[in-house]
Amino acid sequence: MMEKFELLRVENLHKTFPGVKALKGVQIQVLSGEVHALVGENGAGKSTLIKCVMGVHKKDSQSGGIYLEGKECEITSPHHAMKLGLGAVYQDVMMAKHLNVAENFFLGKLPNKLGVIDWKFAHKKTTEVLQELDIDVDSKCILGSLSIAKQEMVAIAKIYANKCKVAVFDEPTALLSTEETVILFSLIKKLKEKGMGIIYISHRMEEIFEITDRITVFKDGEYVDTVNTVEVDEDKIIELMVGRSVEDMYGIKKPEIGKTVLSVKGLSKKNVFDNITFDLKKGEILGLFGLVGSGRSDIVSAIYGATSFDKGTIVLNGKEIKVKSPRDGINNGIGFLTEDRKHTGLFMELSCRDNTNVLSYKQMSRFGIISKKDEIENADLFMEKLKIKTPSMNQITKNLSGGNQQKVVLSKWLSNDSELLIIDEPTVGVDVGAKVEIYKLLESLLFQGKSIIMISSYLPEVMGLADRIMVIAEGKQMGIISNDEYKLGNFEDEQKFIKHASGIV
């Protein structure tokens, strides 16, 4: 093992935006060969710190400094940060999706002879780095054709190839399946062995305990504490983050289960999913667990009408329904909270009010003219009901935190009185406090007699919340497991789910 030395130190950093003090004297220190978790609720200042370090934001002039290997640095631009050996990987990989892997690797500095690109060299060099890190990707692949996980690994390899000393991973597993996360972690461990310092940002506690050496906690733009990971437990960290102890994240109450609401029989789509059959009862949460690409999202979007299917019947409240378009799903009282709320759920440039009301304009208008009063009342109602934190309902949705955005999506569907909610990865990119709030919301929905289908690749969540879990592997239904057959937090039970989801019976 190498001697550990200090790579990056941030001291007493302040950052003020017009009207907001985002950072009030925070600090962090990263050693070589260390994975250092940075945790805190949304708005705690994690991203702001990263952006200051990466040269996106300029720190306040009277603030303390950023030291690289003991030397104070004034980081002026992202490009400058890269030159100094600072790199970042964001959850939605920011690279050129239409170009191939090697081009992405050398973007902006393609090897050339008198302006003619030396492709052979570019591919050779790229392949070398990929092999060194055991990443199974062909340098000639178009980046966009790879899975998100692979794209992320390419991004990481690129940072490594740039001789980066300190790398920041911002929610790297948010869009990954459990299996892909394992691969990502082995990659992170390799980087660590090579002496890189890593700042790891994640909302997922299990990951933090699995991969990191130390944890720094921020709260409301202030530094709280830095602890050795082995010396603390999850409850302790959550306590530091939110200032209160969270007894049991997933402890929601359940109502009496009612009659069957939805009955799906033999739902099939060629090469995507096959013979999916299940019932859903009133007041119940059915979990859908599977790896990314297993077809779980395709199944629910077929039920909603967003995509087509070949065979099978969908019976809602005893009546067979035909869903040919999202409109049909909506009219039948089905709500669909998609996985990627930014791109398929919200209208980011529009206000919270417009996002809440978009499905309900018919009810609040006559001859196509919308009643302003109804609009405002309805939006107000949901802002209050769901405790959406925003200065005003006219706030552009883009400016809200992840948790509040998710609540806005939810309010859109509740405003339409959907009785069956399909929720795809409800807490991706949502901080711990807002997560608990969303779970409580789901609880109150169940008590109102609604039924929920929930997709989650996050096992503790699905195990903690669902009444039954259907496991999907490669489009096939591997079984439906009732929640009295497993225990939350039991390692062997978790392994069983992962095995099922990998297609091992």
Added chain:
Amino acid sequence: MVSSIKSQYSKFFGKDKKGTQSSVVTVAVVLAILMIYLTFSSDVFLTYDNMFNLFRATSIYGVIAIGMTFVILTGGIDLSVGSVVGLTSILSTMMIKSGTPVNISIILALFAGIAVGVVNGIVIHYGKVPPFIATLGSMTVVRGLIKLVSDAKMITGLTESFTSFALNKFLGIPNLFWIWLIVIIIAWFILSRTIFGRNVYAIGSNEESARLSGINISRNIIYVYATSAMLAGVAGIMLASRLSSGIPTVGSGYELDAIAATVVGGTALTGAKGGVIGTVLGSILLATIRNGGVLLGINPFILEILIGLLIVFAVIAQRGSGK
């Protein structure tokens, strides 16, 4: 000073501006400063005759720009409006010349214009052709059609009742300006208060979210391009009346003026941001610069350069203030 104007503005217009108050206010302030400057530096600027001419000339571009605003709000673009101006101006004048009653000629010509928009919408949505290409195609096709039906000849000798409309005024205000005003009010109402209007913003913001929210994309896209073509058609008839003739080449390049007015007025080419009021201010600002340039005797070539720079600068300034 600007901030107090801003707060008064938002009090007055309320909450429907989709967060674009700042860019609208910027344009309004620039326009106000320019007008005050011209009032003091030219004796002619603030005279009834000059204002009459300025607003009459702006009205035709202004109507087209309103239609363009609908299209740009969905994230699209409509290059065919200039040709549609030519189409309705030729068709209406040909029919009037052949003895068809004026009102029927106008209605039929407008339907021809709307048809172009419907085809644009269908090609864009069902053919999945990018709006730029689809409307570039229809722009060329329609211009060809115009020359074909008119034999590329000018049409003159129209009835007085048609040609006098553009010259006359009502309550001291040019008739053409009344038309623009009515179009502005209706368009503002549609965009801010109707389901169709909200759908325009929703589609421009995120088409996939809109589809998953049950919004009928095909119908709304067709409506939007039909609206743009219809308003271009109205402008064509206004122009035919003003020129007292149908000219096959008329309207060429108008699409660029309409886009410029829309963009200067703060509507983002990426969609969902902006609105009618900005476009109206943008139209007036561009017209005032042209008018003021002539009054102050600025070299017209230099004026051209200044307008070009303004368009680019306006977009940069708005991006800055939007942050």
